[in-house]
Amino acid sequence: DQQVKQNSPSLSVQEGRISILNCDYTNSMFDYFLWYKKYPAEGPTFLISISSIKDKNEDGRFTVFLNKSAKHLSLHIVPSQPGDSAVYFCAARSPRINEKLTFGTGTRLTIIP
């Protein structure tokens, strides 16, 4: 049972435009959400996170939005750059087991120059 879902396996965006990656979750106990970025032949690296007490967190070109009622979060990248081409994983954590992350299946983002 996939508790964190990324329904788009891939996404292509023109350089300079906005990239929007989506993530849905089913476990209402999740209260902290993270995005990881993964380049080929490397391990995932932490990108940005958001607590459930917020609905938006911004870090430079990256913004994460959380809609708790819809159990949905999204990562916005603007403007998109060629170096953003990677696989993006959404992850969630519950306060009950707050050291453990549940990951989605990932979305491969390709930025077209």
Added chain:
Amino acid sequence: DAGVIQSPRHEVTEMGQEVTLRCKPISGHDYLFWYRQTMMRGLELLIYFNNNVPIDDSGMPEDRFSAKMPNASFSTLKIQPSEPRDSAVYFCASQRQPNTEAFFGQGTRLTVV
């Protein structure tokens, strides 16, 4: 710090053989995680340790999989006997405390033929 170090980077083995994957976590990190990345399930948690003690091994697919952490600086994931469906990228990650980000190694790409 060198980060999380995994070895080998690539492993090709024949079905039925024993495979051992190795991980050195970041010094001072109390938590160590083993993940498996597949197209279908994304990043799947296999097992994790806190202070060298296994906490949750519910993600270990079968008895053929075992993991140990004999000390704070070393962990192994063993598959015996290996099967072609075990082919995947296996990641080790470490984390200082709950509610902090996890740092991933570069992964071991396992191919069982």
